[in-house]
Amino acid sequence: MGDLTIGWIGMGRMGYPMAERLVKAGHVVHIWNRTREKAAPLAAKGAVLVDSPRDLAGCDVLFTMVSTGKDVEAVYFGPDGVLSGGKGGKVPKIFVDCSSIGVDQSAEIRARLGEFGTVLVAAPVSGNGKCVKAGKLSAVASGPRAAYDKVKDLIECFAPRGCAYVGEGELSRFCKIAHNVLLGVVTQNLAEITILAQKAGVPRAAFLEFINDSVMGSIFTRYKTNAFVNLDWTTTFTPALLRKDLDLGLAAGRDLDVPMPVTAATREALQAHFGAATLQDDPDAYLQKDFAALLETVALGAGVTLESEERPMPTGLEVIAEAAE
Structure with missing residues (x-):
């Protein structure tokens, strides 16, 4: 776990304190946010602020915590998205999406990621920003078990109450x-x-x-x-x-x-x-x-x-x- 390069997209009410807990745990986290000013304070605490999602393509694990499924698609597959370098370029080994999105949209994103040779762990969370800071956040995850096992400890950095693995595919979305x-x-x-x-x-x-x-x-x-x-x-x-x-x-x-x-x-x-x-x-x-x-x-x-x-x-x-x- 300690050797994994971590990327994070989304510095909103939830994303910021979640990524902050990873930073406080000693991880080097590369971060991007659409509004750069919201990410700058975490950079001052040790995170590495990048200029675009494309700059996170070389990470081992990429976390996303954004508002909608369309936002997830944009930062993954958009013109300057993480995967905008094409199928021959660098690709994170595991994508972990903590956003709340629909089942069908998540399945479509999972399939598209598979075309790039990578996998998705869907890991939505329970709680708000105050819960994150208080260590009361919990999570539920689904996707390939081997991938989940690799990121479980990272998830539990920001969800210390535990992460329940419920199976393959989109079961965590349900x-x-x-x-x-x-x-x-x-x-x-x-x-x-x-x-x-x-x-x-x-x-x-x-x-x-x-x-x-x-x-x-x-x-x-x-x-x-x-x-x-x-x-x-x-x-x-x-x-x-x-x-x-x-x-x-x-x-x-x-x-x-x-x-x-x-x-x-x-x-x-x-x-x-x-x-x-x-x-x-x-x-x-x-x-x-x-x-x-x-x-x-x-x-x-x-x-x-x-x-x-x-x-x-x-x-x-x-x-x-x-x-x-």
Whole structure:
């Protein structure tokens, strides 16, 4: 593992702290990002900043963490992509894509990489940027077992809670889609019951403290509590990205003949948030805020006016984050 040359594409809310953990672990990581300024701080910490994806063609392992399948295709196969040197040029031995993309698109990318004589390990992750920094990220992987075994330790540098290998092909993509469907359903329902309790007279902080300490509490409900209590919509994941994943889940359900009525209802509830955004002074900016702002749409439907309770709540990540530094 220590002798592998590592490349990384994507310095967003997730990609930056994930690559940073590899750098902190002592790996030399060659990085590229479409907006160079976002990558520069990691270069100051020891990463090697390159000018284009093409410059990463000589790496042994290339990681990608970007927004969409189209972005993956662009940085792999585009005019200045990693593989733009052609089939006779240098090619990373293993591609590891941590992005959340569709199953069919992933399969097509895998097949195209095979034409270059290389392989893909699909390794989407569970968590947000704060989870990465706190050492609470986990991952799920699929693809050739031999390739996975070579990169497992690297993946677990940024996903120390573990990486579950689930088999060949795109099986990890199905796992990630299912994961994000659950994310949407839980968030929507958590917003609904929080507003229900508030309208009955229960402070949000008290209600969520009860939920978090109950058998229904989770890492997720605890770290979203501060957002719900204090109306902090600092972005970890946008409503548009959540809508994309719900659509992917529903499409998979249709393909596999799995009824998903709860997911369908959640998708329509989420769509109401996009309509409610038009009531804001800047709808586009509002929709770039965190998906926890769904709480405001539920409150609007219930005739409830939200105010911050001005009570900072522990997220469960603070102490771990300090220990990880």
